[in-house]
Every structure is written in C-alpha cells, then in structure tokens.
Amino acid sequence: KRAPAPPKLDLPYLKFEGDNSASRYRMESETILGRGYAQYTKKGSPFTMRDPNDPERPMVMLPAKYIDEIKWIPENRMSFWKHIDKQSILSQIGGPGITEEVALAARQGLNRALVYLIEPLQKACLASYAKEMPSCPEWTSMLPYPLLIKIFASMSACAIVGPELGGLDSEWQGLSMNYVSAALSAPSIVKNKYPTWLYWLSQYTNGGVRTMWKHRARAREILTPVLQNRINATEELKAKGIKKPKGPRKYEDGVQWLLDAHTAHGKILTPDQLAQDLFVIMTASIHSTSGAGLAIIFDMLEHPDTLSDITQEILEVQSKLPGGIWTRKALGQLKLLDSFMRESARVHALTQYTAAQRIPTETWSFKDGLTIPSGFTMAFPSYHHNFDSAVHPHPDTFNAYRHLRKREESNTHKFHFASVSEDMLNWGAGRHACPGRFFAQETLKLLIIHLLAHYEFKHEAGNEKTPRFISNNLFLIPNPALPILFKERELSL
Numbered sequence: 001k002r003a004p005a006p007p008k009l010d011l012p013y014l015k016f017e018g019d020n021s022a023s024r025y026r027m028e029s030e031t032i033l034g035r036g037y038a039q040y041t042k043k044g045s046p047f048t049m050r051d052p053n054d055p056e057r058p059m060v061m062l063p064a065k066y067i068d069e070i071k072w073i074p075e076n077r078m079s080f081w082k083h084i085d086k087q088s089i090l091s092q093i094g095g096p097g098i099t100e101e102v103a104l105a106a107r108q109g110l111n112r113a114l115v116y117l118i119e120p121l122q123k124a125c126l127a128s129y130a131k132e133m134p135s136c137p138e139w140t141s142m143l144p145y146p147l148l149i150k151i152f153a154s155m156s157a158c159a160i161v162g163p164e165l166g167g168l169d170s171e172w173q174g175l176s177m178n179y180v181s182a183a184l185s186a187p188s189i190v191k192n193k194y195p196t197w198l199y200w201l202s203q204y205t206n207g208g209v210r211t212m213w214k215h216r217a218r219a220r221e222i223l224t225p226v227l228q229n230r231i232n233a234t235e236e237l238k239a240k241g242i243k244k245p246k247g248p249r250k251y252e253d254g255v256q257w258l259l260d261a262h263t264a265h266g267k268i269l270t271p272d273q274l275a276q277d278l279f280v281i282m283t284a285s286i287h288s289t290s291g292a293g294l295a296i297i298f299d300m301l302e303h304p305d306t307l308s309d310i311t312q313e314i315l316e317v318q319s320k321l322p323g324g325i326w327t328r329k330a331l332g333q334l335k336l337l338d339s340f341m342r343e344s345a346r347v348h349a350l351t352q353y354t355a356a357q358r359i360p361t362e363t364w365s366f367k368d369g370l371t372i373p374s375g376f377t378m379a380f381p382s383y384h385h386n387f388d389s390a391v392h393p394h395p396d397t398f399n400a401y402r403h404l405r406k407r408e409e410s411n412t413h414k415f416h417f418a419s420v421s422e423d424m425l426n427w428g429a430g431r432h433a434c435p436g437r438f439f440a441q442e443t444l445k446l447l448i449i450h451l452l453a454h455y456e457f458k459h460e461a462g463n464e465k466t467p468r469f470i471s472n473n474l475f476l477i478p479n480p481a482l483p484i485l486f487k488e489r490e491l492s493l
C-alpha cells in the first residue's frame, strides 16, 4: 500500500524557468537560493524549493528570525539526525549514525580535554607533514586536498583513538580512512540501484556496503582491548575515590569520552557501538575540516596581502613559547589568522549553502502561525545570509580584518572562527551546533602555522580559469582536483 502523499505547503515554490532538471539543481541551486533570499528570506518570509534528498517534499528555506524558536527543541521533535539520514541513508545500510552519546562525547569530553591535546596534536601534525609532504626544494605541483586529509586524519586519530591505535602507520589509520571513503561513496550507489524497501539487501549484494561491514567487524576486534584499558583506568580512579581528577586523566581520547558518555546515560558501551561511534565522528570531521582548510589555502592565494602580517603574528607568538610548543592560549593569540579563517568561512560558508537543517517529527507551528508539517526539511540559507549587506557591510569584499575589528569593537569572546553567532549560521545552532568546531579551529591553525612557516605556495600558470569552488546540490566544495605549486622555504619560527 502506498503511503499517502505529503500535504501541499502554502508557501512560494521557486524553480528554474525552462530546464528544471535534477542535474541543473546539482550545478546551479545557488541561483534559486539567491533569488529566494532576495525576494523572500531577506524580507522575513520563507520560500520552498526542490529538496535534493526528498523527491516528494520541497525544502523550506527560513529567514534567520526563526532560528531561536527551534534551536533548543529536542531531537525527537525537531530532528537534525533525520536530515543526515535522508541525505546519506548510512544508518539504513549498516553505517554509523549520530547518537546522543556521540554528541555528548564531543561536546563535553573533547572540548574539555582540548587544552591538553594541543601538544600531541602539534607532534602528530609535524610527523604527518614529514611523512606525507614530498620534498620540494623547487616549485613542485601537488594536490593539496589529499595531503590535508592525511594530515588532519593523523591529527584526529591521536585525539580520537589515543596512543595505542593512533600512530602514523597503525592499522587503525588505514582501516578508518578506508571505512570513511566506503561510507561516503556507498550510499549514493545504493540510492541509485535499490528501491528504498530493499536498501537492507545491499549489505549482501553491494561491494561498497560489504566493505563497510568488513571494516566495522575488524574495527570491533582491534578496539576490544583498547576499550578494556579505558574501563580498567576508569575503575582504578573509582577505586581511589577520585571523581574529577585535576588535569588530564590517564586517557583523554574518543574511546574514553564515549565510555564516559555511555556511562552517564546508564548504557553499556560495546566494541561494536564504539566502532560505529568513532566512525561517525570521523565521517563528520575529516572532509568538513579538510574542506575548510582547502578553502583557506585558496583564499590565501587569492588574497595574499595580509599573509605577511599573519606570518608576523605567528612569529611573535611563537618566539615566546618554551620549546616552540603551542598551547591553546597561544593559538588564541593568533587573532588575525583567526579572523582570516572566519572570513574564508563567511565567503564559502564552510562548504554548505544552507545550515541548521531540521525535520519536525510532528506538525510544527512557529509563534507567528507559520506551520510546517512533519517530514519536511527546514533550513536556513546561511551562504546568502553571509552576503547580506545588512549582516556584513560590504559583503563582496574579502576583508581579513573584518572579524578582528568586530572583536575589538564589540565583544572579544565572539566572532572567532569557531563562534556560533547571529552573523554566521555555518556552524548550525543550539543543541546540535557543531561540537567539533573548536577542535577544527585548533587543528587548522596548527596545520596552517606549519604550512606558512615552511612553504611558499602559488597557483600554476594556465589554470586561472579552472574553478576554485564547485557547486554540488546544496554544497559548495573547494576544487579537490586543482593542483598547486609548493616550494620549501626557510622561515624560522
């Protein structure tokens, strides 16, 4: 029996004149979003357009004024995870899904421990550069994106699985990266080949999905002793009557934080659940952070005028660091670099045209009467919000000092790269606002410090017309296939 057709929405529906095909949306959805923003959102009204993840229901684009009303509504009424499921169907084919414990582990465990993690992250960053970056005494052409992925992955492994598994050539590194690429490519193949009610079959018949299940099983095996170590360490503290130790515990890593989060919710963490939770953290973090990093590099090439000031700022802070070891406080002093990173995030919206996507699980009415039936995806057009002159004066100018000036003039605690604020919706909002954003901020800074200190980089002649950014449905992705020239330099930091 067919499900009843979803209700019709009494809201303007925007589409392309003439060719209104799915492939046109893939390349040009920004045009419709831009039109809708100018005509409706900017004036405080919603509009709808095709939802690339739902052929039956359009997506509702909301003005920013509605965000406060939904940002703290619990997940079971206003779901972010259902949006992720619609987008990637991962959890329907045996892949990992976001859970309360994953969010809690990142929000509390990771963010509290971040202050202790900077030194190991710096070491992992340097070791990974030494391994992955080819020698380049002369200008040498390279693809920066795979490099960024490898370096960020090895930095995050040291934080996520800790010392036993996080090493550079560890089995975990290869396994988890292979899992993430299978998990990113398998869903679209399954979506194209199977009807929704046969998705479950893909674990037996589809090579990519089978690979995911194989990696999940192996991860379960290698995580079993690591989890036991964390359980033992927690028991030891308990036996000594220590509830909250001063300073870092024996283990401060994803395995420990997930164990803490499960315990806090009265749940037992199994090795299989641990594998899934770690994989979802990696899936959420690797390409998003590497993409933001690549966008920053492209912007540094496009707007080199502030690079000498940024390098000078790094030199000044670094010169006062004992042993050249960075701390969270010292990274926080890189205010111009931070402002540059936030400006890059403003103009490229951290790779997504929309933010704070939510699906109401029951009919939802806003205070002014706007009513959205369950199952429809609502989102905020964050990219166009970033280019609204009422939000950011002279929005078409890339101004590396923009957010630094705002910090100086109004509030030093706001407008950092990782700040969630009304002027930038990229990190989402409320209970689901990205809990990994501070980690992304600090890892990107460490990565960029090393890059600026040891390399010059420039575009290759002849590729001026190659697009720097590519639109894909509601994503804006820095071109991963654009090579850049690198050359080693001696700038002593």
Ligand code: HEM
Residues within 6 Å of the ligand: 080, 098, 102, 103, 106, 110, 281, 284, 285, 286, 288, 289, 290, 292, 350, 355, 356, 357, 426, 427, 428, 429, 430, 431, 432, 433, 434, 435, 436, 437, 439, 440
């Ligand atoms: C530049 C890099 C990143 C970007 C652009 C990004 C972006 C986002 C966005 C837009 C959301 C949804 C927020 C909302 O709708 O309110 C989100 C959620 C999430 N992110 Fe990130 N993220 C990044 C890095 C990371 C990292 C490094 C981690 C983990 C270490 C992480 C873990 C998560 C998790 C677990 C959630 C779900 C939170 C929840 O549902 O409560 N992210 N991220």
